[in-house]
Amino acid sequence: MKTALVHDWLTGMRGGEKVLELLCELLPGSDLYTLIHVPGQLAPEIESQRIVTSWLDRLPGIERYYRYLLPLMPAAARRLKLRGYDLVVAVSHCVAHAVDVDRNARFVCYCLTPMRYIWDSAGSYFAGRRRRDPRYWLLRQVSSVFRRWDREAAARVDEYVSISHLVQERVKSCYGRESRIIYPPVDTTFYHPVRAERGGYYLWAGALAPYKRMDLALEAFATLDAELVVVGKGQDLAWARKSATSNVKFVGRVSDEDLRRYYSGCRALVFPGEEDFGIVPLEAQACGRPVIAYGRGGVLDTVVSIDDATGKRPTGIFFGEPDAGSLADAVRRFEDVEERFDPEAIREHARTFSRERCRTELSAYLLGAEDKS
DSSP: OOEEEEESOBSSOSHHHHHHHHHHHHSTTOEEEESOBOTTSSOHHHHTSEEEEOGGGGSTTGGGTGGGGGGGHHHHHHTOEEOSOSEEEEEESSSGGGSEEOTTSEEEEEESOSOTTTTTOHHHHTOGGGGGSHHHHHHHHHHHHHHHHHHHHHHTOSEEEESSHHHHHHHHHHHOOOOEEOOOOBOTTTSOOOOOOOOSEEEEESOOOGGGOHHHHHHHHTTSSSEEEEEOOOTTHHHHHHHOOTTEEEEESOOHHHHHHHHHHSSOEEEOSOOSSOHHHHHHHHTTOOEEEESSTTHHHHOOBTTOSSOOOOOEEEESSSSHHHHHHHHHHHHHHGGGOOHHHHHHHHHTTBHHHHHHHHHHHHHSOOOOO
């Protein structure tokens, strides 16, 4: 069987690239198609594939400004013509599902999300002061055209796989397509409890981007007598440093080993944004630590609320409104019930989202005889 993989762009290792890495192991020797490739930024399993790029990749310095070229990406993706393959798997959150595939090939899209920029999340990416960003104005002008194009591209895909119930609902709403849920891989082997002095701090980890809602965390902790440690960098870092109160500590980007120690040593992870799945809450849980999260999105799949009525051991607390007051109340409530969270039970829950589970389910779906209906 001749196979090909497709990814939107190859510029670094994030959640989608972890899925791609696993697919490279499952389908060795696959050709890999993408809009842009920045060599040296990816796992060896990905870099070792034959990588075919679009004409965008030939633009000088494209890695610095490719996100501004969103209007050109549909045409660039469509010009990637995949011929002679029996199976094509696209890992897509943007335009990877739009490549031109032979009609007799089986075309599967592992959907990280329908393109958030054009469907319903532009406001999250360009909130407040970022409404002055020219990209926000541009998206408002072209979003209706993009949505029509995106539906047409989705219609050419044979099968959809979604990463969470939220994404499954969005695939149905945006594309009118049914999909199977296969959760993405989480490295629950590397992320495990380590000997770390248990601190009195809460932890925020990830890229400092607007939709991560660092603003809610800063505003909430300005009213709390508790320390918040922030791990990560991003476009909002300078603003966050200026806005933070003295009980917020920024440590920047850290090694995976240090991040594991921060996870293991915190009282709880604070996760105020709404994400399609969210790897960070599961890494924290794999280290035995509970999560305080906004009760929308992927955390509904990955975190067991203390208010859950099914009898499962709790792994976190949800707050119901996307505002600082609701988050602050959740932190105070957590401190009242902190002893009810069992680190071993939390870790065991996280292990149900392991890399091995994802590999087994993807292998059965793509290569086995399981019923796809």
